[in-house]
Amino acid sequence: MSTSPIQRQRLSLRGQVQGVGMRPFVCRLAQELDLAGWVSNTPEGVVIEAEGNEAALARFARRLTDEAPPPARIDECSAMPLAATGQESDFRVVPSRNDGAPEPCVPPDLAPCADCLRELSDPADRRYRYPFLSCTACGPRYSIVRSLPFDRERTAMAGFALCPDCRREYENPADRRFHAQTTCCPACGPQLALWDSQGISLAEGDGALRLAVERLRQGAIVALKGVGGFQLLADAGNSAAVEQLRTRKHRPAKPFALLADRTMAERLCRVSEEEIALLLEPAAPIVLLRRRKEEIVGTTHSGPLSLRERARVRGAQRGTFISAQTHDLDLPHPNPLPEGEGARREIAPQVAPDLPWLGLMLPASPLHHLLLADFGGPLVATSGNRGGEPICVDENEALARLAGIADLFLVHDRSVLRPLDDSVLRIAADRPLTLRRARGYVPAPVPLAEPLPPLLAVGGHLKNTVALGLGRRALLSQHLGDLDDVLTEQQCGAALQELPRLFGGNPRRLAVDAHPDYASRRLAEAMGLPLLAVPHHLAHAMACAAEHGLEPPFLALAWDGIGLGEDGGLWGGEFLRIDEQGHRRIASFVPLRLPGGEKAVKEPRRTALAAVYDSARLPGANAAEEGHPGLHGVPAGLRAAFSDTELAALLAMLEKNLNTPPCSSVGRLFDAVSALLGLCPVNQFEGQAAMRLEAAAGAFVWNTAADYPAPSATIPLVRDDTGLPRCDWRPWLRNLLRHPAVDDADRAALAYSFHAALADAAPAAARLAALPTVVLCGGCFQNRLLLELCVERLRHAGFDVYWPQRIPPNDGGLALGQLWAARRQAPA
Amino acid sequence: MAHGGGGRLMQQLLELLVRPALDNPWLEQRHDSAVLDCGGTRLAFTTDAYVVKPLQFPGGDIGKLAACGTLNDLAMSGAKPLFLSAALVIEEGFPFDTLRTVLDSLNAAVKAAGAAVVTGDTKVVENGKGDGLYITTSGIGLVEHGLSIGPAAIRPGDAVLVSGDIGRHGVAILSARESLGFATTVESDCADLSGLVGELIAAGIEIRCLRDLTRGGLASAVLELARDAKLDMELIEGAVPVCEEVRAACEILGYDPLYVANEGRMVLFVPQEQAEATLGLLRGHPLGRDAARIGSVIQAGAGRVSLRNAYGGQRILDLLSGEQLPRIC
Numbered sequence A: 001m002s003t004s005p006i007q008r009q010r011l012s013l014r015g016q017v018q019g020v021g022m023r024p025f026v027c028r029l030a031q032e033l034d035l036a037g038w039v040s041n042t043p044e045g046v047v048i049e050a051e052g053n054e055a056a057l058a059r060f061a062r063r064l065t066d067e068a069p070p071p072a073r074i075d076e077c078s079a080m081p082l083a084a085t086g087q088e089s090d091f092r093v094v095p096s097r098n099d100g101a102p103e104p105c106v107p108p109d110l111a112p113c114a115d116c117l118r119e120l121s122d123p124a125d126r127r128y129r130y131p132f133l134s135c136t137a138c139g140p141r142y143s144i145v146r147s148l149p150f151d152r153e154r155t156a157m158a159g160f161a162l163c164p165d166c167r168r169e170y171e172n173p174a175d176r177r178f179h180a181q182t183t184c185c186p187a188c189g190p191q192l193a194l195w196d197s198q199g200i201s202l203a204e205g206d207g208a209l210r211l212a213v214e215r216l217r218q219g220a221i222v223a224l225k226g227v228g229g230f231q232l233l234a235d236a237g238n239s240a241a242v243e244q245l246r247t248r249k250h251r252p253a254k255p256f257a258l259l260a261d262r263t264m265a266e267r268l269c270r271v272s273e274e275e276i277a278l279l280l281e282p283a284a285p286i287v288l289l290r291r292r293k294e295e296i297v298g299t300t301h302s303g304p305l306s307l308r309e310r311a312r313v314r315g316a317q318r319g320t321f322i323s324a325q326t327h328d329l330d331l332p333h334p335n336p337l338p339e340g341e342g343a344r345r346e347i348a349p350q351v352a353p354d355l356p357w358l359g360l361m362l363p364a365s366p367l368h369h370l371l372l373a374d375f376g377g378p379l380v381a382t383s384g385n386r387g388g389e390p391i392c393v394d395e396n397e398a399l400a401r402l403a404g405i406a407d408l409f410l411v412h413d414r415s416v417l418r419p420l421d422d423s424v425l426r427i428a429a430d431r432p433l434t435l436r437r438a439r440g441y442v443p444a445p446v447p448l449a450e451p452l453p454p455l456l457a458v459g460g461h462l463k464n465t466v467a468l469g470l471g472r473r474a475l476l477s478q479h480l481g482d483l484d485d486v487l488t489e490q491q492c493g494a495a496l497q498e499l500p501r502l503f504g505g506n507p508r509r510l511a512v513d514a515h516p517d518y519a520s521r522r523l524a525e526a527m528g529l530p531l532l533a534v535p536h537h538l539a540h541a542m543a544c545a546a547e548h549g550l551e552p553p554f555l556a557l558a559w560d561g562i563g564l565g566e567d568g569g570l571w572g573g574e575f576l577r578i579d580e581q582g583h584r585r586i587a588s589f590v591p592l593r594l595p596g597g598e599k600a601v602k603e604p605r606r607t608a609l610a611a612v613y614d615s616a617r618l619p620g621a622n623a624a625e626e627g628h629p630g631l632h633g634v635p636a637g638l639r640a641a642f643s644d645t646e647l648a649a650l651l652a653m654l655e656k657n658l659n660t661p662p663c664s665s666v667g668r669l670f671d672a673v674s675a676l677l678g679l680c681p682v683n684q685f686e687g688q689a690a691m692r693l694e695a696a697a698g699a700f701v702w703n704t705a706a707d708y709p710a711p712s713a714t715i716p717l718v719r720d721d722t723g724l725p726r727c728d729w730r731p732w733l734r735n736l737l738r739h740p741a742v743d744d745a746d747r748a749a750l751a752y753s754f755h756a757a758l759a760d761a762a763p764a765a766a767r768l769a770a771l772p773t774v775v776l777c778g779g780c781f782q783n784r785l786l787l788e789l790c791v792e793r794l795r796h797a798g799f800d801v802y803w804p805q806r807i808p809p810n811d812g813g814l815a816l817g818q819l820w821a822a823r824r825q826a827p828a
Numbered sequence B: 001m002a003h004g005g006g007g008r009l010m011q012q013l014l015e016l017l018v019r020p021a022l023d024n025p026w027l028e029q030r031h032d033s034a035v036l037d038c039g040g041t042r043l044a045f046t047t048d049a050y051v052v053k054p055l056q057f058p059g060g061d062i063g064k065l066a067a068c069g070t071l072n073d074l075a076m077s078g079a080k081p082l083f084l085s086a087a088l089v090i091e092e093g094f095p096f097d098t099l100r101t102v103l104d105s106l107n108a109a110v111k112a113a114g115a116a117v118v119t120g121d122t123k124v125v126e127n128g129k130g131d132g133l134y135i136t137t138s139g140i141g142l143v144e145h146g147l148s149i150g151p152a153a154i155r156p157g158d159a160v161l162v163s164g165d166i167g168r169h170g171v172a173i174l175s176a177r178e179s180l181g182f183a184t185t186v187e188s189d190c191a192d193l194s195g196l197v198g199e200l201i202a203a204g205i206e207i208r209c210l211r212d213l214t215r216g217g218l219a220s221a222v223l224e225l226a227r228d229a230k231l232d233m234e235l236i237e238g239a240v241p242v243c244e245e246v247r248a249a250c251e252i253l254g255y256d257p258l259y260v261a262n263e264g265r266m267v268l269f270v271p272q273e274q275a276e277a278t279l280g281l282l283r284g285h286p287l288g289r290d291a292a293r294i295g296s297v298i299q300a301g302a303g304r305v306s307l308r309n310a311y312g313g314q315r316i317l318d319l320l321s322g323e324q325l326p327r328i329c
């Protein structure tokens, strides 16, 4: 070995390599292998020059990729031989270069690592109970970045100068905080304070935390400055507190998410291995979990000791205790909850009324860990905003905008630089399914199969996100919200400015939805760049194709709410054939009318009435069903959802075709069936009717041990007068009208039958394309049962099936699809 | 037909085709009527074509509409109406009785305003080539005040008022046309506002801008003014007067009353400190009984108009494309 010549190499690492402890790791590895040289962050990624013998260099390159710290992701490692200099005697971290176009290499915000949690609960550690500790492997990232590359002076930590102790760690290559950009301690870092509603400080530091916990126990609503902005916290076991939060937020029914530890999660919900893995991702997302039955009906759970309880017993023998496996923090509290409370406490029925799922998240920061451990039971943790608005990021803004909602404000002096909502996922078909992509996942880029021209995509109108093309990567912004709201629209405008500023890309064109009235399109028009309009459902399909690196040809099933169709109509149940030549709709659904337009989206009873009205006129319907159903043709259950005046007026509108635009949306069909079964005549929040239909069908599946029976009626394929094949839901509906549900069991069976009939219709229509590959996309595939049934039926019919997993199937993924679709229209 | 709804497509038609073709400084006043200096005398001049189905509706007919529409356009410049012309395009076979009734109501409205129809024209087109009757009226009015009323005079801080409850005309027409069996008691608000405007000017109100509400409703009128004046504005949703029948009808039909047509209502911009006095005067007049302050002009900007709801949230108001296309996904 000693005879091998001294060589020098330049290695360039791209991917998620900054702010994840890459440079300290490189430094330690080089020193271990006796290499000289340096490592630096550059706008192009991490650059290393290493000098030593050939074998050591080879080992260095291999271990670099094999042993990189867990949050890191190396997409590309290129090596270039250089002439050895013999000038250096050691290996150093050299300051960042900041001269070229920056790269998207800031990682998402990371929940605390096991090492930091151990310090947090160790009374002997100088960071014991310090809510802002972090290291190279964890801590705030995108939420605090001002510009790139990711160095302390370009983050919200810039104002916190390192104390001598922290500096020693920062400069010691052997320390795990070597070059940790966000490191700090009680002596030099951010401090906590508890404010009253006037902004007057009631307590500071640990006292603030303890007082907040005490007040939460008394039923107070606390606004917490979290990782990506404010959250509203309340005792999840306190009905009055949760009710109060609903009243103050004007949010009557939409489920609240819970902050819980793993033990609480497992006690409240059935949690699969995949779901545990999702909960434990460094993003600490909200995961939709199925409640245990006893939880739904509210009976007291009794059983063997839970994991946490066992841990507590052992912990009591060993002092404070942290299980790296569960990530649960166990801290002694001066004022513990009485026996039988805490982790074993019931969840107030107001948390998620009438739904069998709970959205749970594990603590995303040390502060959340401390709060939860001190409080000792699950906490409601919902976004800190007034309905429809973006979440507050600044404490003074929160005082104003959350006035009348929060009693207290648990704040600190580290800025949140952009709002990042909590991400929401569920497991479906054994894979993660993203419903809302924000904190913890943004700005991780989406790697692409081929490079994009300089493009910026402005997304849709609701659940808006925007996306930036960066060569072979796309950067999809965090969930921004519904653009009806003035502040949300401003956030969208800000994100369109910010992404190119932070990450470069120099966009020359804007990809927009084809709908003329989307606020995102209006923002795009104001930016003065040429627009490329992408049809709504093509964008849905292309988002999934981009995520999976899927090349045409394929068939996309875009089952969605409403999007503007390419014939000017309202679409949302489309079969799009996408190939090298372009795309073409080869099948659709029989249109359903929307009495009152948008109003019918808010009131599923209206689409239900239209469905009944139009089904009754189906040729082949018996005499009693034919013609105008009048007041008597409407099933009693649905009739009860209207006053006589309303019913007469809506029937007149249907008769005269007055403001009853037709749409081929599967989402609206879900609404109609949900209302027909009496599950949800009027939505209290977006998607409620569909969720309740999924829940009812789930109840059928969960209570039926044997194989699922075939649906009692089907959704056949018929041709309309233009020859376009359409899935015809009317026979299924007429069957329901003939055999109406009389009890919950009937409702569950019919809800399941509807899901199954739709899934059976999928392969029948898919065969028309004569292509082996099928993509499922659109908001309907947020529905786990529908997704799983469709995947199963299509696979059984021999298709290769793809569906969105890390990109939302709903409009939150449109911007990515717009980029991917528009690249064909835009010059490189 | 999507170009006729008073929405964005109509705006585009005007901005891209009509305005450039006819470009001149008077058109650039961007107002309902042009104010022309004729040797020291200021005259307001306007023209409008009227198409409505049905020709007779609760609260009026096409004759009254054709009179009031043009009288109102003159009034929006603060002019006293003097002379009108009327051109009729009649479909062959149109009943004489109806024609006489319509002309009577046209004349009655013009006379009541203290003006006269002094010239006209009549054309008959083949059966099937017109919807019974079209009327085009033009009007000349005298501007006696020294104010410059128009979008350019609006200032940040100005109060935004509306002269009465909104949406009656659109609902009355729809109810009559479709014989819906509800909202049958709603009458069109079709009325001549020139007398009311005259009273405000006589009382010394420093009117900044007036606009009568027509197709596209209150929202479209305010949005156009905001855009032309390059000012951002804020309306308070709960402050906009809507009568119960109109509200209920819109609720069922799925229409937003802010976008429903009116023919006898106007939006007024006055200095903040004169808002109360203006409201007092409006409410003392039969056509302004339900007048209300509905918002404010905020600041110079891109002409954005937001609507503040009861919970403090703010929604963006926007000109819609021809029809109200659902945007919910």
Ligand SMILES: [Fe+3]
Pocket (backbone or CB within 6 Å): A536, A540, A560, A561, A562, A563, A778, A779, A810, A811, B329
């Ligand atoms: Fe969509």
Ligand SMILES: [Mg+2]
Pocket (backbone or CB within 6 Å): B032, B048, B069, B073, B214
């Ligand atoms: Mg006019």
Ligand SMILES: [Zn+2]
Pocket (backbone or CB within 6 Å): A112, A113, A114, A115, A116, A117, A134, A135, A136, A137, A138, A139
């Ligand atoms: Zn850590």
Ligand SMILES: [Zn+2]
Pocket (backbone or CB within 6 Å): A162, A163, A164, A165, A166, A167, A184, A185, A186, A187, A188, A189
């Ligand atoms: Zn320190």
